[in-house]
Amino acid sequence: xxxxxxxxxxxxxxxxxxxxxxxxxxxxxxxxxxxxxxxxxxxxxxxxxxxxxxxxxxxxxxxxxxxxxxxxxxxxxxxxxxxxxxxxxxxxxxxxxxxxxxxxxxxxxxxxxxxxxxxxxxxxxxxxxxxxxxxxxxxxxxxxxxxxxxxxxxxxxxxxxxxxxxxxxxxxxxxxxxxxxxxxxxxxxxxxxxxxxxxxxxxxxxxxxxxxxxxxxxxxxxxxxxxxxxxxxxxxxxxxxxxxxxxxxxxxxxxxxxxxxxxxxxxxxxxxxxxxxxxxxxxxxxxxxxxxxxxxxxxxxxxxxxxxxxxxxxxxxxxxxxxxxxxxxxxxxxxxxxxxxxxxxxxxxxxxxxxxx
Ligand code: GLA
Numbered sequence: 001x002x003x004x005x006x007x008x009x010x011x012x013x014x015x016x017x018x019x020x021x022x023x024x025x026x027x028x029x030x031x032x033x034x035x036x037x038x039x040x041x042x043x044x045x046x047x048x049x050x051x052x053x054x055x056x057x058x059x060x061x062x063x064x065x066x067x068x069x070x071x072x073x074x075x076x077x078x079x080x081x082x083x084x085x086x087x088x089x090x091x092x093x094x095x096x097x098x099x100x101x102x103x104x105x106x107x108x109x110x111x112x113x114x115x116x117x118x119x120x121x122x123x124x125x126x127x128x129x130x131x132x133x134x135x136x137x138x139x140x141x142x143x144x145x146x147x148x149x150x151x152x153x154x155x156x157x158x159x160x161x162x163x164x165x166x167x168x169x170x171x172x173x174x175x176x177x178x179x180x181x182x183x184x185x186x187x188x189x190x191x192x193x194x195x196x197x198x199x200x201x202x203x204x205x206x207x208x209x210x211x212x213x214x215x216x217x218x219x220x221x222x223x224x225x226x227x228x229x230x231x232x233x234x235x236x237x238x239x240x241x242x243x244x245x246x247x248x249x250x251x252x253x254x255x256x257x258x259x260x261x262x263x264x265x266x267x268x269x270x271x272x273x274x275x276x277x278x279x280x281x282x283x284x285x286x287x288x289x290x291x292x293x294x295x296x297x298x299x300x301x302x303x304x305x306x307x308x309x310x311x312x313x314x315x316x317x318x319x320x321x322x323x324x325x326x327x328x329x330x331x332x333x334x335x336x337x338x339x340x341x342x343x344x345x346x347x348x349x350x351x352x353x354x355x356x357x
Contacts, residue, residue, distance in 0.1 A: 013125035014043040017107035017118045018163035019195050019320050019348065020311050021172060022277055023258040025285055027157025029216050029251045030178040030229035032258035034185075035163035036171065036193070038348050040106035042118040044082075044126045051098030057082050059103035070096070073151065078103070081116050084147025085123040089133075096127060108347050111197050112312020116152070117160035120144035138180060141165040155210055174262050178229060188267035191306060192325040192349075194332055196299070199343025200291045200316035208287065209313050216251060219244040228252065250284035271307025271322050275300055278309035287314030291341060295319050298338055304331040318347060 016037035023033035049056070053070035057079045066079035070090060073083050082103075086096045101123075107115040124140045127133065135143070144161040148154050158177050167173040171184040187193070219240055220227050228251040231237065237245045237252065257273045265273070278296050282288040288296075292310045296319050299308035304327035311320040323331050332346045345351070 010045050010047045011126050011130040012043060012045045013122050013129055014041040015118045015121035015125060015164045016041045016167070016169065017113040017115055018160060018167060019113055019193065019318070020159065020163075021193075021320060021322075022261050022273060023159070023254060024277065024281055024309075024311070025212060025216075025287070025313075026229075026251055026254050026258070027159040027177040028155075028213050029220070029255075030227040031251060031255045032262075033159045033163075033175050033177060034172050034258050034261055035159060035167060035175075036173065036187075037163060037167040037169040038107070038113060038195070039169050039350055040108065040113075040348075042103065042105035042107050042115065042122045044119070044122040045102040045104075046126045046130050047100045047102075048130075049098045049100045053096075054098040055082075055086065055101060056099075057101045057103060059105070061103070061105055061109065077152070078119070080152045081119045081147055082123050084151030085120055085127065085143065087151055088143045088146045089124075089127060094131065094133065096131070106350070108197065108318075110201055110317070111347065112202065112310075112314075112317035113195070113347065114160040114164055114312075116148060116154075117144060117164040120147050121161060121164040137165045138162070154206065155213060174258070178227075183262075185262065185264070188265065188270045188306075188322070190325050191267040191270070191322050192328050194299075194305075194321040194323050194328040194346075195311070195318050195348035196295060196321070196332060196335065196339075197318050197343070197345045197347050198291050198295050198316060199341045199345065200289065202313065202316035208315055212247065212285065212287065215244055215247045219248040223248070229255065246284040246286075250280045253280055253284075267306045267322060267324075271305070274307035274309045274320075274322060281310060281314060285314075289315055292316070292319060295335070295339055295344065298335045299331070302331050302335055304328075304334075 018035040020035040057066045066074045066076040068074040107118045109115040141161040175182045237248050296308050299321040304324045306322040308321035
């Protein structure tokens with residue numbers, strides 16, 4: 001039998017999740033961020049199914065299958081990210097033929113490690129390969145962000161998609177989210193990363209995220225600047241009402257912390273910047289919750305830790321710590337044994353079966 005080659009070939013691509021080390025809630029204020037890719041990746045496999053525009057997405061994580069056609073979005077959230085990528089390409093005049101899509105992900109979901117960005121970037125990379133599209137990694141990140149904002153309804157910044165598309169797990173990605181200027185930087189010498197899940201799901205995250213975003217826009221409007229990135233220093237914030245002043249103070253001091261870290265500080269100073277970031281997210285930006293504060297305090301008081309903070313949007317999810325290199329798993333064991341929540345767990349370095357709690 002003579003099967004046309006394009007009907008039986010499968011294209012596969014992958015992309016990592018990310019953990020943000022410094023620069024939280026700064027990306028939608030045109031500010032600076034410092035994420036790093038995590039070792040866990042999402043893999044997407046595409047096979048042409050011979051139809052003009054019928055799609056089926058299968059993923060082990062959600063059991064079952066989502067089906068959709070071009071112009072009719074799926075109801076399943078995970079498939080919406082895939083749909084957004086296909087529709088975004090469609091809006092650029094690229095016709096994507098009907099596909100069977102397999103998704104396999106090791107990126108922990110719902111904890112602030114950008115599993116959705118990893119899915120979007122992996123999908124777009126696979127589509128780029130399948131259709132020989134002329135898209136560089138920045139174009140992929142921008143299309144992925146658009147999938148999220150226009151089709152999945154999450155008004156995120158550009159950090160997650162840029163990190164998934166451009167970062168690697170050996171270097172931090174310094175990114176100016178206004179200009180998209182970027183630079184890969186080494187972790188401070190002698191340090192390694194630890195990410196722990198607080199076990200608290202981020203149920204409030206979307207609503208609170210959109211509210212914080214609106215508060216930042218309002219603060220910028222009152223200050224007469226395009227975005228909070230343009231505030232000269234915290235003295236300029238005195239004119240703002242109390243709550244908006246604290247929101248703007250977080251963004252201003254957080255940008256300064258990222259710029260300081262970019263200069264190449266040692267692990268001790270980097271850790272102090274992370275601790276200050278957590279305090280600012282807790283007190284000024286008010287996106288922490290008690291279990292996150294408790295987990296961060298346990299990490300900060302461990303002798304193997306330089307500094308720790310919540311990571312991602314907040315209201316639950318994961319914490320990140322900068323540890324003495326080689327001590328990450330020992331720190332995780334000590335901290336999780338004191339953290340009174342049985343759903344707390346090690347996420348990075350990827351757990352080995354014998355130390356999963
Ligand atoms: C989420 C968003 C990002 C960023 C962070 C907070 O991860 O997707 O764009 O705003 O929250 O720093």
